[in-house]
Amino acid sequence: MIQALAYLARQGRQVLLAGLVLGVLAGLALPDLAGTLQKLVAPVVVILLFLAVLRLGPEGVRAGLAGWRAGVLSVLALQLLLPCLAVGVLLVLQVEAIWAFGLVLVLAAAPISGSPNLAIMSGASAPTALRQLVMGTLLLPATALPVFLLMPGLGAPAEVFVIVLRLLAVIAAVGALGLWLRASGLVTASARSLSVIDGCATLLLALIVIALMGAVGPALVQGVQGWGLLLGVLVLGFGLQMVTLLAAYGRMPDEQAAALGQVAGNRNIAFFLGVLPPALASDLMLFIGLYQIPMYLTPAVMGWVYARKGLRLG
Known part of the structure; x- marks a missing residue:
């Protein structure tokens, strides 16, 4: 088992690519499988x-939190300024298409819980990704509420606040447990331990993508609309990463700039499903499924970009 997990850790990028393919195929051949796996998404995200915290340990977490001022400014720019600008443009243009709601929710969301794991796979700074995850989630009530107030049809802002409080409690609990296990010496930073942790994370990331992509396969088979939406989310996901990377390049160490770009493009839009009107949430499932594709292509695609740009990564 340990050898198998170590192999998954070494082949992390390929495993995520396989998860994407399986997610598309499962939506076609086993349409009920995604619905079954979706029940596991919430606990898997917590794990x-x-x-991520267990791998980083106290030293890694302290290193990430050291730049908290820059982290707060990044959160305000990415989760408040960008979505408010997008809402303003969409209201002026009177656009009410489903992709418009998806765009706003992506920009308003905090980074995905797997951000540190993706950073590890691509050589970016996992502590920086964890810092942005924690701060983005902590500030989510303050950043998301104005967006919900400005964009009609997104649902009740107060419900966002309640769900964020629950999420913060979960982050505090699992974070404390991970830090305690490292500080107590029950889990060490040996190469074997880190390899097992990375293998487990890779396997769970692949499981999530299969669960969330049930609507993708049928949509791509049915016609050009699904392919058009896929092109849009690819431009959105990788565009956010590239613009943020270029803006941060030279202003901070390369691995931190890479991590900041990754958290900018990989957002936890699925978090909002619990507070959206049911009809809107159902319509957004295809958008959310397609948005997993740039997320899980991040280590492979952005790893190539980092190499071409000559970034010095860990």
Whole structure:
């Protein structure tokens, strides 16, 4: 088992690519499988966060939190300024298409819980990704509420606040457990331990993508609309990463700039499903499924970009 997990850790990028392919095929051949797996998404996300903290340990977490001022400014720019600008443009243009709601929710969302795991796979700074995850979630009530107030049809802002409080409690609990296990010496930073942790994280990330992509396969088979939406989310996801990377390049160490770009493009839009009107949430499932594709292509695609740009990564 340990050898198998170590192999998954070494082949992390390929495993995520396989998860994407399986997610598309499962939506076609086993349409009920995604619905079954979706029930596991919430606990798996919590486990991924625990594994990220466990891998980093107290030293890694302290290193990430050292730049908290820059982290707060990044959150305000990415989660408040950008979505408010997008809402303003969409209201002026009177656009009410489903992709418009998806765009706003992506920009308003905090980074995905797997951000540190993706950073590890691509050589970016996992402590920086964890810092942005924690701060983005902590500030989510303050940043998301104005967006919900400005954009009609997104649902009740107060419900966002309640769900964020629950999420913060979970982050605090699993984070404390991971730090305690490292500080007590029950889990060490040996190469073997880190390899097992990375293997577990890789496997769980692949499981999530299969669960969230049930609507993708049928949509891509049915016609050009699904392919057009896929092109849009690819431009959105990688565009956010590239613009943020270029803006941060030279202003901070390369691995931190890479991590900041990754958290800018990989957002937890699925978090909002619990507070959206049911009809809107159902319509957004295809958008959310397609948005997993740039997320899980991040280590492979952005790893190539980092190499071409000559970034010095860990």
